[in-house]
Each structure stands twice: as C-alpha cells, then as structure tokens.
Amino acid sequence: MQNINAFDHAETILKVLAKGAFLTTAAGGRHNTMTIGWGALGNIWGKPVFTVMVRHSRYTHELPVIKGAGLHLECRIVEKREMAPENFDKALADRWYADKDWHTYYTGEITAAYLDK
Numbered sequence: 001m002q003n004i005n006a007f008d009h010a011e012t013i014l015k016v017l018a019k020g021a022f023l024t025t026a027a028g029g030r031h032n033t034m035t036i037g038w039g040a041l042g043n044i045w046g047k048p049v050f051t052v053m054v055r056h057s058r059y060t061h062e063l064p065v066i067k068g069a070g071l072h073l074e075c076r077i078v079e080k081r082e083m084a085p086e087n088f089d090k091a092l093a094d095r096w097y098a099d100k101d102w103h104t105y106y107t108g109e110i111t112a113a114y115l116d117k
Contacts, residue, residue, distance in 0.1 A: 006048055006073055006113040010041055013071065023052055048110040050075055053103035070116035075108025 006013065017039050024033040040051040050073050083102045085093065 001072075001114040001116060004071075004113050004115055006041065006050070006110050009071060009113070009115075013041055013073075016071065023054070044107065045078070047078070049078070049107050050110055051105055051107045053105055055101045055103050072112075072114050072116075073108075073110050074112040076111050077106055078109045079105070079107040081105045081107075 017037060020035050020037050021039075022033050023036045024031065034054075036052055036054075038053050042049055042051070082104055085097070085100075085102060088097075
C-alpha cells in the first residue's frame with residue numbers, strides 16, 4: 001500500500017462516493033461493511049476529516065474505514081451526531097426519510113490514507 005494525502009485525491013474520492021463506496025467498521029472484535037453514497041471530505045478542528053451518514057437501521061456504527069477504487073481512508077471518530085428531523089427541510093425529509101429511518105452523522109479524523117499497489 002502507498003501512503004497518500006487524502007486531499008490530493010479529493011476528486012477521486014468524491015467521484016467514487018457518488019457511485020458507491022464501502023464503509024467497513026470494527027468494534028469489539030466484530031466487523032461490518034456497508035455501501036455508502038453520501039459523505040464529505042473536509043478540514044474541521046484543524047484536522048483532515050471525512051463525514052459519513054449511517055441510518056439507524058444499520059449495524060455499522062463504529063470506527064470507519066472508507067474504501068473504493070483502490071483508495072482507503074482510515075478514520076478515528078471524533079464526533080457522532082444524530083439528525084434532528086425537526087430542523088430538516090420538509091421536501092427532502094419526504095423524499096429521503098419517508099420511513100423515518102434517519103441518519104447518524106459520524107465525523108472521523110483521517111488517520112491514514114493509502115492506495116492499493
């Protein structure tokens with residue numbers, strides 16, 4: 001694996017994410033992988049971060065590794081936040097959350113980024 005700067009590959013990350021990427025988690029000796037299509041790459045609190053959204057109905061709620069197209073981001077969760085339905089745009093809520101299966105936002109500090117060789 002080749003270490004990289006995630007921001008040097010931001011365009012690739014966002015293109016892959018739009019098509020679907022894998023979020024793999026591990027906690028307490030258990031692993032889980034799910035497909036994600038929404039996320040955000042940024043710089044918050046002076047740290048490089050990636051934010052993902054996980055629905056309440058999913059098992060995946062700890063320690064993300066985002067991977068796809070041979071690019072991996074390892075993250076350490078620095079913030080976990082529940083969506084507030086009462087603050088959400090009604091038209092978007094009707095379209096994406098008709099079943100009331102809201103997301104939890106996870107912001108992870110990017111601790112490693114690398115490409116498959």
